[in-house]
Structures are given as structure tokens and as C-alpha cells.
Amino acid sequence: MAASSIACELWAAAGGDPAFIDNLEVTGSGSLPSVFPVSDLAAAAVGCAGLAVAELIAARFGVAAGVRVDRRLCSIWSGLSVRPQGWQLPPEKRAEATYAEHRRQKASGSGGCGFRLPLW
Secondary structure, three states, X not given: OHHHXXXXXXXXXXXXXXXXXXXXXXXXXXXXXOOOOHHHHHHHHHHHHHHHHHHHHHHHHOOOOOEEEEHHHHHHHHHHHOOOOOOOOOHHHHHHHHHHXXXXXXXXXXXXXXXXXXXX
């Protein structure tokens, strides 16, 4: 699984104990629409954060906790909370977004009177 290989790289880069990577289990399915493995990265990042907590628990109490990450929930959270900054859509995509905004306003009955529906 790609999320596991990304998690291994992230965990090694963070200096985590290599033995703890075996405590990570990535479950679920689904991906955000992207040519890049953003869902894999999201699940791996959340998993590594969980592994860091598990490592702290093991250091304090001597018990290694397992970490289970739901890939679908990570994808949903990433898709709703992470937004690009410092760039704009290409002109053809901007035209599609503008048309979609017009259709949303018309469907909501606001007619462009300042009410803006969320994009998700």
C-alpha cells in the first residue's frame, strides 16, 4: 500500500523508532481526485502523528499502542480543510468555477445578492 510506504519515509525523516512503524494500520479506501497521491499522504501524515503519540505512551508507560488510521476519513478531512494559497486556477478552470458559482446563486435564489454558498 502506498500510504504505508509514505508513512515509512515520513516516520524515518522524523527520527521515529523504526520498530513503531509496524504498529500502524491504514484501513478504508477512497481517494481524492488528484494525479498525486494526496490521500496516501494524508493517511500517512495522520498515522505518523499517531505513531508519535504511541511512542510517547510507550516511553512513559512501557506499553506500545497500536495506531489505526481510516484513509477515507483522512481524505474527507483533507478535501474539506486544506486549500491552496498563492495561486489561481488556470483561465479555463476559472471560467468553469465562475459558471458554477453563477448556477449555485441561481439555484439558491439569491441572484448574486451577497449570499455565497460554500464550494464543498
